[in-house]
Amino acid sequence: MRRNIFYLLGAIACFLANVPTAFASGLWNYTYDSNNDSIAGNGFGGLRIGGTGYEVYGTGYKIDNNSFIFGVSTNLPREGRYTGPSLGNFSIENNSIALGDLLLNFKGVSLDGANGELLGIRFVPTNDAGVGGTGLFARVTAISKAGENAGWRLAPWRDTVQSRGGNPTHGALSANDSYFGGNPYVPTVIGGGVKLADITLLDAFGLLQEGFNTGMFGGSQIFGFKLDRSFLPEGSFIASLFYECFNDGTAFFGNVPPVSSIGFPISNMPIVSDPLPARPVPVPAAFLGIAAAGLFGGKKLLQRKQQVKA
Known part of the structure; x- marks a missing residue:
């Protein structure tokens, strides 16, 4: 005894x-993002923090012997928010504001340091990426589109959220994380690259069939994609996903293991060395x-x- x-x-x-903020359930690996770090007008000339249409609540991904599957929980649908040519005093490219692209960094360096050698998955066909169609792209140079979408730079976004009682985070990374290299305009979409493969777009029901816990995060919209895992290199990576306007977003650690090792959770803890790993949550x-x-x-x-x- x-x-x-x-x-x-x-x-x-x-x-x-x-x-941790990131945890595994079955073959799915989930990461929470703060639910009070998006910004919107309050209708009275001021700002509202948290729970806005731009809120990102969390992400999940799964790798099996055949596929890489990803889902995100947000408050905007895949097609984004239709704005017309302007929003307030700001011009809007493509008449809408939507999620950017999922950027995968296998290089073990900062996002800026790996730019030009990223992998990118475009699964939001209405965003302002510099490539056409959806799919997996290699040798990606990622760019910011905040200026074309009434958006934010990193420091003003973080400081505005904090000054109004919000908790600005990027999923498993803090809003001050060195991974973003102090770049005032964090890259959010694919500027250019070489297409490697097509993807299958998944809605909430499609993700549910794949085992994604659709009730976990609380966002009103859930969508994602599925791709052939053979197009991905083996190894650890950091992924980032932000709105074009950089009003919210998230990042997480992951790993693509050898096929023979699949059958257990593979990213239950940070894998890429970083000075600010996943933040703890209350027990x-x-x-x-x-x-x-x-x-x-x-x-x-x-x-x-x-x-x-x-």
Whole structure:
């Protein structure tokens, strides 16, 4: 019994030390983003923070022997927000504001350092990317389109959210993370690249059929894509996904393992070295209560057993 109590203590200690923003469930790997770091007008000449139409709530991806599957939970549909040619005093390219492209960085350096050698997946056909159609693209040079979409630079977005009580984050990375290299205009869409493969667009039902937990994040819109995993290199990566206007977005760590190793969660912790890994989330009070009850019960049982032996 003493050994069992020690095992329980060790398990609880490990749990408390490793509850991350990113976690795995089955073959799906999920990452939460702050739900109060998007910005919109409040209708009275001021700003509203959090829960706006531009909010990104989280992402999930799964890799099996055949496919890479990705889903995102947001408040805007895949086609984005139709604005017409302008929004307020700002001109809008393509008459809409939508999500940018999913950028995958396998190089182990900053986003700027890898620019030109990124992989990019365009799964929002209405965004302002410099390539046509949807699909997987290689040798990607990513660019910012914030200026063409009534958008934000990194520091003003972060400071505005913070000054109004919000919590600006980029999923598993902080809003100050060195991965973005201090670039005031963070790249959000594919500027150019070479198409490698087509993708299959998935709506919420299609993702649900693939095992995506559609009730996890709380966004009103869920969509994503599926592609042939054979077009991806093996190894660890950092992924980023932002709105064209850089009003919100997210990033996460991932890994493409050898086919023979698939069958268990593969990105339950940060894989690419970074000074600011996934931020912890509060441990549920219910778990602490259960853990405390287990320890108390185990102690009583051990005392009873010792009394019987005496």
